[in-house]
Every structure is written in structure tokens, then in C-alpha cells.
Amino acid sequence: MKKLLTTILSLGVAASAALAGDLSLTAVKVSDKLDTVSADSALWSKAKFSTVDLYPQTAIEFNDKEAIEANKANKGKKVQVAALHNGSEIAVLVKWADGSKNVQGIKCTDTYSDGFALQFAGSTKKAQPLPYIGMGSEGRPVVVHLQKATEKVYEPNGNKDVSTQINRQQTGVFGKELAEYDAKVASLANTDFERVFVGEGFRSLTEIKDKSVKSNASMKYENKGWTGTLVRPLKDDYISASGTLPVAIAVWDGAKHGRNGLKLLSSWVAINLEGSKANNAVVAEATEVSKGDAVKGKLAAETNGCAGCHQIDKSAPAGTMAPSLVNIGGYSTAAYLRESILKPSAVVVPGYNRNAHANTPWYTIEKGKRVSTMTDYSFLDKGTVDDIVAYLKTLKVEVE
Ligand code: HEC
Known part of the structure; x- marks a missing residue:
């Protein structure tokens, strides 16, 4: 019996290793500028796509019975990841299936949005050991780029700009003029929810609001799935990538329970920058398969x-x-x-x-x-x- 159990378990272990996602991938070097890259950019045809597995983050239970129950049934998810770099910037693309598009209404507190985040290991004298996956650890900082799907909103009062406010029921503006007015309001609307944080441990995330990180993230929903892209410098005040850039990927499903939708998280993935010498120690740490039994x-x-x-x-x-x-x-x-x-x-x-x-x-x-x-x-x-x-x-x- 024991022998049989051993065989079954080790088969299971071997299978899970074989099916595991790629934890080391290559950012293809291009000479193009990357700052305006989005899901639609033709440049992605040059990239190499890898599969990475994400799992429900279950370290801490929610303070919500319904969410705990829902989380029990949750499975992991495969996402496609690709990266490009040009020596000064890196662009990362994450593509994942999501059967329903959940977009956060800015004023609603009971709807949760789909979204994604990329967490990079922050710069330290020693690149290893890698920070704790749950938002870094003391002395091992991380930088987290978060993008959520939000609807177009324009809040004249919030912006203290009432010049484009009208009462639609009693307006003297109609026809072509009204259409022009609506177009103007739409063009002023804020559609983006992009945030950057630094963290040195769970619950220590602090938003970087001084624009010291030049980044651009976006999301596109198509064919029952999202494509998220992020472009950021390879070096700035927070990260310093040479050779290999460790990144972790998270996606949120707003349709599933949890305070902010269900979060799925990858382990550290080592992105090797094509054209420069990889940091083999970091790659080894991200991809190590334990030799134990x-x-x-x-x-x-x-x-x-x-x-x-x-x-x-x-x-x-x-x-x-x-x-x-x-x-x-x-x-x-x-x-x-x-x-x-x-x-x-x-x-x-x-x-x-x-x-x-x-x-x-x-x-x-x-x-x-x-x-x-x-x-x-x-x-x-x-x-x-x-x-x-x-x-x-x-x-x-x-x-x-
Ligand atoms: C006396 C209670 C206790 C025992 C027994 C215990 N642990 Fe823990 N463990 C904790 C606590 C509390 C934490 C969270 C605090 C921390 O990070 O150390 C933790 C954290 C961990 C973590 C990190 C979890 C995460 O989400 O990152 C791992 C892995 C772990 N333990 C493995 C083990 C293993 C393997 C054993 C048995 C050999 C074990 N623990 C025995 C209390 C315990």
C-alpha cells in the first residue's frame, strides 16, 4: 500500500512539475520606443509568449463568510505573458480569460472590477533573496503597478469645473449642440485607474503620487478575455534591472467574491533581458525545483x-x-x-x-x-x- 501511495503521489508531483508554468522568460530586445505600447500594438508579434500559472491567494481568510465559501471553489488560472525591452524601458503584456467584463463604477461601492498588477522586486544592493511575494518584506522592497477596469466618469463638481454642467431635463441645448456637448464631456472623462505603490511587507503598500515613476498601463477586453499591458523604465528610483528582472503577476476577477474581487497570484517570474547577461542566481531562485522527496x-x-x-x-x-x-x-x-x-x-x-x-x-x-x-x-x-x-x-x- 505504501509503495502504491508513493507511486501515485510521485506521479502527481511529476505531473504538476511538468504542467507548471514558465518561471523564466525572455523580454525580446527591440529598437522601437515603447512608451505608447498597448494591447493592440503590432510590436507584440515580435515577442515570445509564455504560460504562467496563478493561484488564489489563500494565506489569510477574508472577514466575510460568503467570500470564504466562494474562495474554496476557486481554481488557479493560466495567463499568457510576453515582454519587450529597448534597453531603457520594458513592456509587459498579460493575457487572461475572464468570462465576464466587470468594470468598476467610480461611485458604486458594491461592484468590483477586473484588474491586474505587476509586482517588481525593488532595487537593493543584493538582488537575492527575492522579496516576500505578498507585497515585499522588510529590507526587500517591491514596486506594484495596479491597473483596474473602470468606466468613463466625469465629475464636474469633483473637478470643481462646472462650465460643462447642464440639467438634462431642462436644458435649452439639444440636437447637434447636445451631441457636441456630450462629446466634450466624454473627452474630459477620466477612464484610467492606474496606481503605483512601494511596499516592504503585507499591508505596507504606499502609493507613489509624485509622478517619479514614468509608467503607462492599460487593459482591453475582447473575446472573453483581458489583455493588460504595462510600460515602465528598466531603471528609476525604485527598480534597477540589469540582465534579469523578477516580476510577479496578479489578476483580479471582479465577478468573484472577495473585498476587491478574487485575486490570483503567480510566484516570482524571472524576465531575462535579451542582449544582456542574465542574473543566473535570480533565475535559479525563481525556478528552483526542490530536490527533496x-x-x-x-x-x-x-x-x-x-x-x-x-x-x-x-x-x-x-x-x-x-x-x-x-x-x-x-x-x-x-x-x-x-x-x-x-x-x-x-x-x-x-x-x-x-x-x-x-x-x-x-x-x-x-x-x-x-x-x-x-x-x-x-x-x-x-x-x-x-x-x-x-x-x-x-x-x-x-x-x-
Ligand atoms: C505554533 C504554530 C505553527 C506551527 C506548528 C507551524 N507554523 Fe508555520 N507559521 C505559523 C505562523 C503564525 C506563521 C505566520 C508568521 C510568519 O510568517 O512566520 C507561519 C508561516 C509559515 C509559512 C509562510 C506562509 C506564507 O503564507 O507565506 C510557511 C511556509 C510555514 N509557516 C510552514 C510551516 C511548516 C512546514 C511547519 C511544520 C514543519 C509549520 N509551518 C509549523 C505558525 C506555525
């Missing part, structure tokens, strides 16, 4: 009591003791998982609202530093840690 790792996780705090099996309740690990293998690198086991306080997932869950804090504060409440497993031997990492890498839901 997942079957032994499952047993080691059981004997070491990981499930005492963590939800590992979807059928077990998630609880409030620790992050759920049901999709941890989908959006984490092996290096991050190893570090989580050996040095729990290196990155601290901050957890719930501490006022609401005062009895199960995920960290305490000692001498001004966050110290994880997770057991320190640095006593485990290297082989066992590798096995547990290999097992954790298999924890992820099915991809559509």
Missing part, C-alpha cells in the same frame, strides 16, 4: 505538527493560528519555503486584525522587531527540510 516531506510535516497551526488540507478548517498553506506551493519559491521553516522571523506574514484575533497573534514584538510565533524548525536536518519544501511545493489547487 515530497512523499517523505508529507510524513515529516505530519510528525512535526505543521497542521497543528496551518490549514494544509482544504477539507480542514483554516483557523486563525497561521496562514493557510493550501496554495503555498503555487506562489512561493523553494527558497522562501526553506527560509520559512528555518528562520520563521525572516519574513513575518502579519496575519489578521490583531484586535479581532488577540489570542492568536502571528508575531510578537521584541526589541522593536517582529518575531514569528511559529515554531523554529532550524533543528531539522537539511534532507528533511528539502523533503518538506518539496511537499509544500505540491500544495496548490487545480489550474483551469
Whole structure:
């Protein structure tokens, strides 16, 4: 029986490795300017497309029962990714299927929009280890570009511009004049919801509002799917890409529950800039396949009591003791998982609202530093840690 189980599990593991998306891709070098690139640009015919898998981010449960239930049924998603660069700018395209177009009405609070985000590793002296996938970690910053699908809105009063305000019921403007008026209002409308943030850890995102990042993002819905594009410099105050640029991809589905729609997230993807020397260490970190034995790792996780705090099996309740690990293998690198086991306080997932869950804090504060409440497993031997990492890498839901 044990032998059979081993075979089935290892087959499953092999299959999931074979089906996994590309975690290393190439930004094709072009000589064109990229600042006006959008989904329709002909330049994309020069790009190489890769498939990347995204998973529901399930580390922390929502404060919403309906959303928790809905999230249980959620699957991962395959997205197509391509990139171009010209030595000073990079353009990234993400294409994903979405059966319904959900556009946020600026004044509605009960509709959620589709959207996408690209998270880049921020510049640091050392490019490694990569930042925590959930919006960076202390000393390992990230830059997040967020684009949401919004409807055209024009708010004369909001803009303190009443020159184009009329009462449509009682207006003396009609016919051609009214059409001209409507066209003018439409041209003044704001259609874009593009934001850039820096972060050094979950909930630390700060918007960059001083226009110090020159970027341009847009989204287009066609044939039951979105194409999102982003152009930004390869080097600015926040990132410094040479050779390889680590990026993580997130998409939101506004039709699915969650405070901002369902979020799906990739692990770190290494984008190699064609024409320059790749940063092999970063590529290796993004693409590492643990050499451990997942079957032994499952047993080691059981004997070491990981499930005492963590939800590992979807059928077990998630609880409030620790992050759920049901999709941890989908959006984490092996290096991050190893570090989580050996040095729990290196990155601290901050957890719930501490006022609401005062009895199960995920960290305490000692001498001004966050110290994880997770057991320190640095006593485990290297082989066992590798096995547990290999097992954790298999924890992820099915991809559509
Ligand atoms: C005493 C409770 C407890 C036990 C036992 C425990 N953990 Fe944790 N774990 C936590 C807490 C709390 C966090 C969140 C704080 C942090 O980031 O360290 C965490 C975080 C993690 C993370 C990062 C999760 C994320 O979303 O990024 C991983 C991976 C992890 N643990 C793996 C394990 C493994 C593997 C075991 C068993 C060998 C284990 N844990 C045992 C409490 C525990």
C-alpha cells in the first residue's frame, strides 16, 4: 500500500512539475520606443509568449463568510505573458480569460472590477533573496503597478469645473449642440485607474503620487478575455534591472467574491533581458525545483505538527493560528519555503486584525522587531527540510 501511495503521489508531483508554468522568460530586445505600447500594438508579434500559472491567494481568510465559501471553489488560472525591452524601458503584456467584463463604477461601492498588477522586486544592493511575494518584506522592497477596469466618469463638481454642467431635463441645448456637448464631456472623462505603490511587507503598500515613476498601463477586453499591458523604465528610483528582472503577476476577477474581487497570484517570474547577461542566481531562485522527496516531506510535516497551526488540507478548517498553506506551493519559491521553516522571523506574514484575533497573534514584538510565533524548525536536518519544501511545493489547487 505504501509503495502504491508513493507511486501515485510521485506521479502527481511529476505531473504538476511538468504542467507548471514558465518561471523564466525572455523580454525580446527591440529598437522601437515603447512608451505608447498597448494591447493592440503590432510590436507584440515580435515577442515570445509564455504560460504562467496563478493561484488564489489563500494565506489569510477574508472577514466575510460568503467570500470564504466562494474562495474554496476557486481554481488557479493560466495567463499568457510576453515582454519587450529597448534597453531603457520594458513592456509587459498579460493575457487572461475572464468570462465576464466587470468594470468598476467610480461611485458604486458594491461592484468590483477586473484588474491586474505587476509586482517588481525593488532595487537593493543584493538582488537575492527575492522579496516576500505578498507585497515585499522588510529590507526587500517591491514596486506594484495596479491597473483596474473602470468606466468613463466625469465629475464636474469633483473637478470643481462646472462650465460643462447642464440639467438634462431642462436644458435649452439639444440636437447637434447636445451631441457636441456630450462629446466634450466624454473627452474630459477620466477612464484610467492606474496606481503605483512601494511596499516592504503585507499591508505596507504606499502609493507613489509624485509622478517619479514614468509608467503607462492599460487593459482591453475582447473575446472573453483581458489583455493588460504595462510600460515602465528598466531603471528609476525604485527598480534597477540589469540582465534579469523578477516580476510577479496578479489578476483580479471582479465577478468573484472577495473585498476587491478574487485575486490570483503567480510566484516570482524571472524576465531575462535579451542582449544582456542574465542574473543566473535570480533565475535559479525563481525556478528552483526542490530536490527533496515530497512523499517523505508529507510524513515529516505530519510528525512535526505543521497542521497543528496551518490549514494544509482544504477539507480542514483554516483557523486563525497561521496562514493557510493550501496554495503555498503555487506562489512561493523553494527558497522562501526553506527560509520559512528555518528562520520563521525572516519574513513575518502579519496575519489578521490583531484586535479581532488577540489570542492568536502571528508575531510578537521584541526589541522593536517582529518575531514569528511559529515554531523554529532550524533543528531539522537539511534532507528533511528539502523533503518538506518539496511537499509544500505540491500544495496548490487545480489550474483551469
Ligand atoms: C505554533 C504554530 C505553527 C506551527 C506548528 C507551524 N507554523 Fe508555520 N507559521 C505559523 C505562523 C503564525 C506563521 C505566520 C508568521 C510568519 O510568517 O512566520 C507561519 C508561516 C509559515 C509559512 C509562510 C506562509 C506564507 O503564507 O507565506 C510557511 C511556509 C510555514 N509557516 C510552514 C510551516 C511548516 C512546514 C511547519 C511544520 C514543519 C509549520 N509551518 C509549523 C505558525 C506555525
